[in-house]
Amino acid sequence: MPHPFRQRSAEDIAALGCWALQSEAQLTPKPGLVDCHNSGAHTDMNVKLLLHSAEVLYPYFVELAEVGCVHKKDEPHQMFLSAREIGIRAEEAMLHATGGINTHKGALFGLGLLCVAAGVLGEDAEVETLCAYVAEMTKGITAREMGETRWTRLPEQERWQRSGARGEAESGFYHARNIGLPVYFEALQRGGSQDEAALRALLQLMSHLMDTNLLRRGGQEAVLFVQNRAKEVLQHFSIEEVEKFDHELIHANLSPGGSADCLAITLFLSAFSGGPVFFRIKEVDPCKPIHSF
Template sequence: MKDLKSYSLYLGKLAVQSLIEEAELTPKPGLVDKKSSGSHRDMSLNTMIRSAIALEDTFREIAETSFNRTPSQELREEIAMIGRRGEQEMLLATGGVNTHKGAIWALGLLVSSAAMDLGKSPGNEVVVQAGRLARYDDRNLPAGKTNGSRVKARYGVDGARGEAEQGFPHIRQIALPALAESRERGLKEDFCRINVLIALMAELNDTCILHRGGAEALESTKAHAKEIVMAGGVASDKGWQLLEQLDQSLCSRNVSPGGSADLLAAAIFLDYLDQNAQNAKSGFRRLEALQI
């Protein structure tokens, strides 16, 4: 059996690595990357990296707290409290800029789910179990409206909470299949991941876009992203040209697909979990063969 402390440390580092790799992925329309700050005048790539690193202890503590447990009201409220402390660490690291609040929610649930059985479940089961945990209410949630709750009330969309409560359907049904399909085509990994982001943008009712640009900006963004998908993704000349146009459109509107970026980071995390699990199984099979 894996050691609890070492596996918790591994999950914490993996969550941070996923956030950093999402931030560094370039180019990303309307988002912070190596090229620019996109639509975020108050952020930079260094800000995103500082924020991610500051969250390692948060994810590690969530993992330790979740070991050998099942989804429950008590666990939901315990990791929520850890997550709120993590938000304060994030704000301290960024000088008050909200870089990863949505990612703390999504990755916190996934880290918790992965830690419950020390990684024995594949990624598609991790997201479903995370959904069961998300469906418990946090009775200690501070009073007050958030940007997400305002957007949900105004536009009737599910938002980050609804996505989690349903077991992250956009990760299961869109992100991970898009990643697999792009890899099967032999594309380099950065193209594969940008294709995942675009596939998410084409389908997700991204509350970050709604908050900053309204319904028209969301529908325009989804339509533009679907054009890129239909063009064969960003590896095609037309798809790349459309990607550049989408970036210009989002930046001119001061709109950012932050919800899609959070789900991309979560998909990267789950993909690494599955890869590492497969590598471990392969190593065990090789060891068995040597012992025959």
């Protein structure tokens, strides 16, 4: 029977969070996103900045995991309030380290909560239990922070489409759990490399997610374009097709940052799935772009 990742300490959980961020950053090519080839549809960041940002977040991931380990008996909502204070400090440290550039705000929110959940659950931490605990911690957060009146006036489908990182957490990371992970492991089981599996998972996420980054940059039209184009690239999958898609999004100034965050969460969860685990505590490897599969 396959065994999920069993952490020995809060430091191991935190290292897993950093690995997920750094692996997402180094995956190359990525349409419209910062990678080892270019800065995507961003003029203010590069892959070195993303790797540095992930390192800065490590001690805060440790704190978040420790909160879970030490205060296991706290109610989930109280655990969320404790985590939020640490998360605010983590975001401030990130912005200070990056000169005010928002490198990982969305991913910090999701991965930070998963670090707490992994600390709470310990040996019982698996994908479903982790995601269910985060959903319980964040229950009602989207309506509270968007405003009850505004929230209830939106059609139910649109509520979750436009809820961003908060909605993803409150849904128990629906997209990472039900879209990213299955594609990731299917590619690995077919003999694909970790990079190929991650890239296929990213494209699948892009084809489904109502990415709030894309909404802000190009509205509903941009979201639909990226979703449909990602489906096409998956159907005719090759590095050349992915690179062509990358150039298209750079030209259109579109960055699917929400999908990148979902990929990082997918990678974190992969260590608790009972499938092949690539995580190991190590120094960051140099970028090794994919050339062929």
